[in-house]
Amino acid sequence: MRIVEQLTVADTSSVGEGRRIATRLADGLGFDVNVRGKIAIVVSELVTNLVKYGGGGELVLESEEIENFAKLHIYAYDQGPGMENVQKCMEDGYSSSGTVGGGLGAISRLPDTFDIYSRPGKGTAIYCSFSSGSPIDKKSLEWAALNFNYPGETVSGDDYAHFDCDDYSLVMVTDGLGHGPLANDASKIAVECFHAHTDLMPAQIMTKLHAALIHTRGAAVGIAHIHHHSRELTYSGMGNISAQIITPDKVQTLLSSDGIVGGNARRFPSTVYPWPTDALLVMFSDGLTSKLRLDLESYPGFVFRSSNVLASILMRDFKRGRDDATVLVAKQTGAKYW
The missing domain is CATH 3.60.40.10 (PPM-type phosphatase domain)
Structure with a gap:
């Protein structure tokens, strides 16, 4: 079963909305309170960065259940100024008014998977996921x-x-x-x-x-x-x-x-x-x-x-x-x- 929720992010009111959607999907997947807390932190930070540094963007949340395996996919992307140096922006505490940097280093350690692509003048795309249960076999x-x-x-x-x-x-x-x-x-x-x-x-x-x-x-x-x-x-x-x-x-x-x-x-x-x-x-x-x-x-x-x-x-x-x-x-x- 797959449920997809898409949120167009324009201002800070989207932070709470994104967090509520993520929490609801996490509840439906049966994630425990500790994982739900991590998800709330990650989504809040991603949406905040979309507003503050990306000039707005899209948050996409997808819940997936396959037999005894559950997964929440989180996508956040924008067409803002992007990053000159992704690795620098991933350092704890780093922030710049021209790039998406705030909190990325910290939140990258919370999900089970985390990936990012950014180019100056082209925007930033981030994907992360949380999962529970027995994963399906490794795919070719x-x-x-x-x-x-x-x-x-x-x-x-x-x-x-x-x-x-x-x-x-x-x-x-x-x-x-x-x-x-x-x-x-x-x-x-x-x-x-x-x-x-x-x-x-x-x-x-x-x-x-x-x-x-x-x-x-x-x-x-x-x-x-x-x-x-x-x-x-x-x-x-x-x-x-x-x-x-x-x-x-x-x-x-x-x-x-x-x-x-x-x-x-x-x-x-x-x-x-x-x-x-x-x-x-x-x-x-x-x-x-x-x-x-x-x-x-x-x-x-x-x-x-x-x-x-x-x-x-x-x-x-x-x-x-x-x-x-x-x-x-x-x-x-x-x-x-x-």
């Missing part, structure tokens, strides 16, 4: 996704899914036609069908999805199969889901067909691409601009950050704000980058 693919509703809607017409085993991983992004509950229904059915057929290749899964979605609005869908031994990625896409493989020397746009899964589709071709160990996979719905083509020179050190931070940066910089929006980032666990 490190991945993260963010999914936001169409403005004013209570549910998203987009969704995503993931499957991982020793030999291969599968990831999917789906965009139900339109927005609101009916689009959400289509994407939910697509996710359920995906999980029922993770033994198949992308084009075969697309055929199953087409049959499952025939009585819904239909959806745009992209599915990637990454084989960890042959180092190949097989992709099948239909509609306005975009996908790219990013390597040091190029950005490879993955082929997708026109049509609607569950609608006017007739066939589901797939294409095989090389998957180097240092590649990034980015998939996104049309809630992000189709002009998204990552210029790595503008994001130095980008690939070294966690998939969660990468997803939040792409959402921050490329979201159109006029539709449901989903971005998924995946890379090989333990990969060494450029």
